[in-house]
Amino acid sequence: MQNPYGQEQSRKAHLPHLQKRIYPGMVDQSFDSVQASSADKYYVQDGQRQQQQPHGYNNMYPDTSQTQSQQSIDQRANIGGAAVGQQQNQANQKIQGEQMPRPIKLLNAFNYRSGVADRFPTKSNNTPPSAGIPFLQIDEGQVGPKFMRATAVNTPQEADFSKQSSIPLGFIVQPLAETTSVEYANQVPELPLIDYGEEGPFRCYRCKAYVNPNMTFLDGGNKASCNLCQYINEVPVNYQSQLNEFGQRRDKLQRPELQYGAYEFKAPNSYINNPISNPVYVFVIDVSQFSQPIGFFHQIVQSIKMTLDYIQNAENAKICFITYDINIHFYNLPQDPNGEPNILWVGDIVDPFIPFPKEKLMLRVVEDRVKIDIFLDKLINMHNLESKKYQSPFLCTGAAISAAKQLIQMEGKFFSIHRLLGGRILVFASNICTTGFGSVNARDDPKAYNTDKEKTLLSPANDTYIKLSQECVNSRICVDLIYALKANTPIDITTVAPIATFTGGDLLYYNNFDINKHGEKLHYDIFRILTRTQGTEVAIKARVSTGLTVTEYFGGFGVKDQADFELSAIDSDKSIGFLIRSDDKLNEDAIAHVQFAIMYSTQFSERRIRVFNYCLPVAKSLNAYYKAADCETLSEFMVKKEIARAMSKGAKVTRENIINNLVNLLYVYRQKCAAQTSPSQLVLPDNLKLLPLYTLSALKSPVISTFINFSQALRMLPGCKIDEKIVSIYRLLKMPPSQMPYFFYPRVYKITDLGQPVRIFILMTIQDSTLGQYAEGQEVMQKPLLCIASMEKLGTQDAYLIDNSEYIYLYIGNNVDDNFIYNVIQSFLILNYQAFGYSNFSDLKFNGVTTFVPYEGSDASTTLWNFIEQIRYEKIGVAYAPLRLIYGGDTTNEKEFVETCLVEDSMDINKEFPYTDFLCMLHKLIRNKTQS
């Protein structure tokens, strides 16, 4: 076994998702000191962050909003388009790349302040800060953007503004998003929790909205007018309060639900249908001849073993291990931890059963810990390939999932014959399921790509796993599928995926699995699944003002066009979109209200209702509606909404819809909102000038990119590609909003300059010492200016760090200066080669030179490491990003890198689309529309 990321081998902290690092001068708040309390588990509490200046928000969009009042939108609109128009007129003249809209300027403005988080007062009615930079949401009675973001901060007054402009009115919600402690008055990173006992919270009798800061209390406090449906409610006697001279309830400051936009209620018993489960995890692990040689099996066992210390509510959590190849194996552990486990092979894989009473299979994480550790060590030996007499090439993954489901259902029946308790099943597989229940056949047809026939490939071959997923949802069971495969092994993931996606689980897929390259990522992915905040038995409903209607929800589960829906589970990484239709014309001074409510059970067996409130003033004109749009959220919404339908509509239609929406949005703006436009100019609304770039990034996602036509597919794709398409659909759908900005435009830092004396400044002189993730006086690196994400712009004499949030790439140009290599890169690599997935330093080759002079490590290489750690630390709520090493001349590595990172470049196959060409294509399509 080579280089597993176990306890001994890993050079990093055990809690990478915290991305917690103690910088020189920082107050040491080690994780151990805070982990005892569940509330603190994911966060670092900081006593120094108590000062709050709710109105100290610095607008970080100087080039947008500051000019808005002074300059007409038409004048500004043309700024972004001038370059493209020029190119149309002068065909030989290249577009000046620097003039095209990019998010770099805003990010540099933020980076310049090195980690000083802005404050966003939620009632400001400004477009919120990007989800990709640290900021503090100050809840002023409206939910903050870390939980809920609108495509536009105003609602259209005319019902058809939304349709006309192609700007859908909708929200992206991340209900269990992680936040920092300073965002709440009570200084803990949890929402205020309110308990009204058996009576439950006060709700509108007509629309069932929960009491919130926007309800108006009347008649001396005896009555309340609902802000959503206007119904005048009688206030229950024990919830009444006198009103002050401003008509406000006198107890307002004592009641979080009358003050804040986001809060939680304890659910009364009458809301609880089923007994609430303690956490149950069943690990279903592939021990076949495929799984072992690639190091997958060994890594899984190691990672589970070291993660068990960190799972939430471990005292009450139960786990069970099932392994499988052509049979399913169950383990009954003896009382004596050192005794031999009793293994039962179940050969009936068509209709599998549980061979032991369930209480013999389930283990208590804390109480049985010694037993578990000894067993896991033995498990590796038990399934040692060399000791196995017979190796079957078949794998019964479906049957193993079905058995795990039965086991959890039995666990529920222990309490009551009719009641179900739920749990989470983590399924690890290294090949296609070829035998027994749920077996599938590899299918792919490159000829169908980008045609109407493709949707057949994107639809499941049969409904076995859809039915199984429904049974799981009914039993509150959530399933994660984790695949590690040899290069392009077809597994018909289209058919199998619903068991994970429909139940609220994760679908993880490592193609061409290499333990050195992917072991670290696999480890942290398992860690994240087992340690993040989760909710089970989830019910979701969004309520909106009269005149508006919620028409659909979309997310990792696909599309749901109903008023409310249920999921087995939700976690802090998952987001949900919902679309609102405007039915009537609204009054000029009206305010549209939206209330999102999610009922769920915590891992500590409490049933809760989380409530988010959002107000949207009315946009009185189409132009005002355009101005109210939030580019980042709108891009995310438009892409995810279409992608969620890709399975039923096919990639071609999805792609066309995305482009048509964008063209129509820009066309109508040009026709109705912009003045004096020359046909030679591409007109982009100033606040939406990044929309084409973000759309382009999405179009390069494997699922909808057109570059895969048949002949290209044959050249570049020796194996199955449809699996990757499906994986990319779900990857995008489940991507948390905080990761989207990196997907839209990765951050490229030139690090050649970092070799100079460390540029650190101490933030002690800043008056407002509440700095978000950083404490006063803490040293932080000043980041170098961001570069354009294009290979053309990367100098061969420089080195770069490229962060797309999934990975951080260290890119070293061909002709980097020798001194830099000696002083920085070489010592950095010597110290950190394991972080790049190399088990031996001698494996690391540098531009043909394999011999390094051993070097103890320079200040400059320490600086580089600190910088990487700082980038990781600043991202809250994003999974740990491992490092990758890329050399300038290395074509194989570079290909993957170009495709995933440098979003301004063309794909390397047929040169479609560099950013410049894409803008020209949009311009042409808009002109065609104008002329037709």
Ligand SMILES: [Zn+2]
């Ligand atoms: Zn109501």
